[in-house]
Amino acid sequence: MMNASTPFSSKGEGVTPRGTVDETCLAGAALAMVYSPPQVWGATYDPALGLERGTIFPELDKPWMEGDVCDDN
Amino acid sequence: MTTERARLLRQVQNHSFALNEAALYLDGHPDNQKARAYFDKQRELWKQAVADYEEAFGPLTQNSRASTASGAWSWADGPWPWEGEK
Numbered sequence: 001m002m003n004a005s006t007p008f009s010s011k012g013e014g015v016t017p018r019g020t021v022d023e024t025c026l027a028g029a030a031l032a033m034v035y036s037p038p039q040v041w042g043a044t045y046d047p048a049l050g051l052e053r054g055t056i057f058p059e060l061d062k063p064w065m066e067g068d069v070c071d072d073n
Numbered sequence: 074m075t076t077e078r079a080r081l082l083r084q085v086q087n088h089s090f091a092l093n094e095a096a097l098y099l100d101g102h103p104d105n106q107k108a109r110a111y112f113d114k115q116r117e118l119w120k121q122a123v124a125d126y127e128e129a130f131g132p133l134t135q136n137s138r139a140s141t142a143s144g145a146w147s148w149a150d151g152p153w154p155w156e157g158e159k
Contacts, residue, residue: 041098041108047087047115056094 081126085133088119 029035043058050056095112102108127139131151134140140148 039098039101041102041105041111044091044094044111047091047118048083050094051087051090056091057098 078126078130081122081129084122085119085126088115088122091115092119 039057039059044050044056045053045058045061047056053061055061092112092115095108095115098108099105099112123133123137127133127137132138132140132148135148140146
């Protein structure tokens with residue numbers, strides 16, 4: 001039985017998620033853990049646009065809200 | 074608020090926001106030189122924007138030099154934030 005409690009053991013044999021598209025890439029990755037790739041500094045919005053969009057990073061300007069990120073109407 | 078005052082204030086806000094964003098990135102990547110150069114640049118632009126605003130419309134903060142630049146305490150002279158267009 002796989003040891004579900006090992007979050008990401010050093011030997012990397014933690015829980016291998018079954019049925020994922022690319023199981024090799026997530027080999028050893030524990031379930032229910034959040035993984036966030038490090039952000040690399042790249043292009044930024046002009047400050048005026050950044051304030052409007054709520055971020056100066058295009059890669060973080062997500063369309064979660066219908067319309068603008070700060071859709072206040 | 075007059076359009077000129079709103080324009081100058083918006084400039085302060087734009088650069089202030091960019092500074093906050095760059096600082097958030099630098100918190101996680103303190104050695105990133107590009108981010109640091111961006112922060113330094115925005116800080117200069119922010120300082121200039123504050124100076125431009127205060128020269129025309131008085132101090133933005135109580136501890137700003139502009140609050141005593143004329144000699145007298147001028148902090149209370151300007152319109153309060155909630156006071157609309159006269």
